[in-house]
Amino acid sequence: MLDALWLTLKLATVSTLWLLLLGTPLAWWLARRRSLLSTLVEAVVALPLVLPPTVLGFYLLIAFAPQSGLAQAWQALTGSRLAFSFSALVMGSVLYSLPFVVQPLQAAFRQVPASLLEAAATLGAGPLDRWRSLVLPLCRPSFLAAASLGFAHTVGEFGVVLMIGGNIPGETQVLSIALYDRVEALDFAAAHQLAAGLVLFSLVTLFLLYRSSGRWSVRT
Amino acid sequence: MSEVGLDITLARGDFSLSVDTVLPDGAVTGIYGASGSGKTSLLSCIAGLLRGEPGNAVRVGADRLEGEGEWLPPEARGVAYVFQDARLFPHLDVAGNLDFALRRRRRPGPGLAEVSEWLGITGLLTRRAGDLSRGQQQRVAIARALLSGPRLVLMDEPLANIDVSGRRDILTRLARVRRELSVPMIYVSHDMAELAELADHLLVLEEGRLVAEGPLLELSSQLELALSHQEQAAAVLRAQVAEHDPDYGLSRLLFEGETLWVNQLELPPGTSLRLRLPARDISLCRERPSQTSILNLLPVRVTGIEPGQDSRVLVQLAVGRQRLLARITRKSLDALELAVGDDIVAQVKSVALLNDSRDD
Numbered sequence: 001m002l003d004a005l006w007l008t009l010k011l012a013t014v015s016t017l018w019l020l021l022l023g024t025p026l027a028w029w030l031a032r033r034r035s036l037l038s039t040l041v042e043a044v045v046a047l048p049l050v051l052p053p054t055v056l057g058f059y060l061l062i063a064f065a066p067q068s069g070l071a072q073a074w075q076a077l078t079g080s081r082l083a084f085s086f087s088a089l090v091m092g093s094v095l096y097s098l099p100f101v102v103q104p105l106q107a108a109f110r111q112v113p114a115s116l117l118e119a120a121a122t123l124g125a126g127p128l129d130r131w132r133s134l135v136l137p138l139c140r141p142s143f144l145a146a147a148s149l150g151f152a153h154t155v156g157e158f159g160v161v162l163m164i165g166g167n168i169p170g171e172t173q174v175l176s177i178a179l180y181d182r183v184e185a186l187d188f189a190a191a192h193q194l195a196a197g198l199v200l201f202s203l204v205t206l207f208l209l210y211r212s213s214g215r216w217s218v219r220t
Numbered sequence: 221m222s223e224v225g226l227d228i229t230l231a232r233g234d235f236s237l238s239v240d241t242v243l244p245d246g247a248v249t250g251i252y253g254a255s256g257s258g259k260t261s262l263l264s265c266i267a268g269l270l271r272g273e274p275g276n277a278v279r280v281g282a283d284r285l286e287g288e289g290e291w292l293p294p295e296a297r298g299v300a301y302v303f304q305d306a307r308l309f310p311h312l313d314v315a316g317n318l319d320f321a322l323r324r325r326r327r328p329g330p331g332l333a334e335v336s337e338w339l340g341i342t343g344l345l346t347r348r349a350g351d352l353s354r355g356q357q358q359r360v361a362i363a364r365a366l367l368s369g370p371r372l373v374l375m376d377e378p379l380a381n382i383d384v385s386g387r388r389d390i391l392t393r394l395a396r397v398r399r400e401l402s403v404p405m406i407y408v409s410h411d412m413a414e415l416a417e418l419a420d421h422l423l424v425l426e427e428g429r430l431v432a433e434g435p436l437l438e439l440s441s442q443l444e445l446a447l448s449h450q451e452q453a454a455a456v457l458r459a460q461v462a463e464h465d466p467d468y469g470l471s472r473l474l475f476e477g478e479t480l481w482v483n484q485l486e487l488p489p490g491t492s493l494r495l496r497l498p499a500r501d502i503s504l505c506r507e508r509p510s511q512t513s514i515l516n517l518l519p520v521r522v523t524g525i526e527p528g529q530d531s532r533v534l535v536q537l538a539v540g541r542q543r544l545l546a547r548i549t550r551k552s553l554d555a556l557e558l559a560v561g562d563d564i565v566a567q568v569k570s571v572a573l574l575n576d577s578r579d580d
Contacts, residue, residue, distance in 0.1 A: 115303070115305065115307050116307055116309060118269050118294070118301075118303075118307075119301070119303065119307035119309075120309075120320070121268075121269070121293070121294040121295045122267055122269070122294050122295075122297075122299060122300060122301040122365075122368075123295075123300070123320060123321045123324055123364065123365075123368045124295050124296075124298075124321070124324035124325060124326065124368055125295055125320075125324055126293070126295045126296075129295075129324075133320070134309065137311045138310070138311055
């Protein structure tokens with residue numbers, strides 16, 4: 001069970017880092033552009049909000065299958081298989097939790113006034129400098145919110161992992177799967193511990209999040 | 221040598237802007253125009269915030285900012301911009317805002333202590349931008365712009381959102397900045413009284429086109445310009461302090477050899493200053509009235525008569541080499557049988573003193 005806890009935290013941490021890395025530029029682009037393409041991308045990013053996780057899991061399962069192009073490229077690049085691996089779980093989690101990171105960031109970026117960015121430019125700040133010295137500090141609460149939501153949502157993930165991860169202890173058996181496993185085995189005592197642990201964890205995360213940021217908007 | 225060369229064309233839908241001029245060295249250039257005349261678009265093009273048509277050129281002294289295939293982005297232009305809204309960075313305190321400019325400046329400029337003193341913000345440095353009044357915010361914004369070490373300073377209606385006493389304060393401070401700093405400045409406003417305080421050179425913009433340009437003192441009394449026909453039309457003149465009369469609390473000014481009395485000034489005799497004589501406060505007489513409560517009577521020559529809207533006419537009057545404007549009714553014009561070339565007397569009911577101790 002400690003294995004499952006450790007694995008869950010590791011998966012959530014690694015996924016959150018990737019989510020911030022990919023989600024930030026994506027959110028910035030979505031916040032600044034208004035085109036047919038950006039609207040389409042926005043819709044695709046939001047898909048996991050409405051689709052049953054099993055749908056995403058099903059397509060990922062096919063994409064990760066050993067004979068698929070992606071899996072073979074992965075195999076050639078890393079020398080290890082993709083299906084039922086930790087890396088596959090990370091990929092699935094990142095896709096699944098993307099809207100929870102992109103949406104708060106996008107909303108925050110939209111609220112950064114263009115007028116302030118103009119003022120910074122006339123004071124000698126180039127594009128990257130403006131981003132670092134203005135956008136980042138103004139949106140700090142939203143970054144915290146996005147990271148926490150991404151993390152917590154990954155911890156709470158079940159359907160996608162079930163489809164693509166299998167149930168390999170120490171490799172893909174995260175807490176939610178472990179709980180399912182215990183229930184299947186009618187081991188209700190262990191199931192209780194896991195379920196209560198997850199409830200407590202989620203509650204603490206959300207409580208800290210709400211308390212620290214107060215609001216998730218841009219500071220003005 | 222820092223004259224400013226501009227050749228700017230911009231087309232946006234129905235609106236088009238076209239300005240091709242050279243602003244004189246060492247001067248504050250005022251840009252006057254109604255809203256929608258393209259003043260802000262012009263400044264945005266100069267600052268690089270808007271990109272105009274290919275072939276545009278912006279030059280400050282020998283430094284080309286735009287033209288001949290080159291286009292510097294705003295951060296590389298060294299053109300400071302004071303916006304109508306102060307645009308202070310809300311996550312920084314006043315000192316942080318000023319430091320933002322200081323850390324990025326690429327050429328020498330005035331220091332923090334100096335600029336803070338000019339703008340009276342020394343006591344505000346630890347305050348948050350959001351805790352300041354609008355006037356204070358704008359003073360910080362001006363200080364921030366000056367600290368960026370600009371080649372050129374643009375001011376876009378910086379007093380538009382500020383109450384009257386705040387305006388007075390900032391105008392006095394800007395006059396000080398003007399004296400202390402030898403950086404060319406472009407000051408945009410739709411208020412001639414404001415421009416008359418600061419500007420040496422004036423551009424008049426109408427629907428994106430330059431309809432007049434020249435020294436402000438000359439343009440302010442030109443009959444054919446729309447700005448002479450406004451309700452607040454006023455001639456801007458230059459005079460010197462001659463002497464003080466503490467008994468009556470008055471000062472005598474010398475204006476083209478004639479006398480003008482104003483409320484006593486705290487300026488030494490010989491000081492040169494600007495006056496603003498509103499056209500509606502000047503009345504005309506054929507002969508010098510023998511008994512009148514009006515102190516200021518000037519012998520003038522009629523140099524132009526221009527019918528205005530409604531019942532009134534605008535009369536241009538020469539005193540030496542300077543020109544006044546008087547707005548009188550058409551009925552009075554006919555009663556006095558005024559014609560160009562007549563020598564008459566102008567009664568001046570009010571004189572507004574503009575910023576003092578100018579040495580031009």
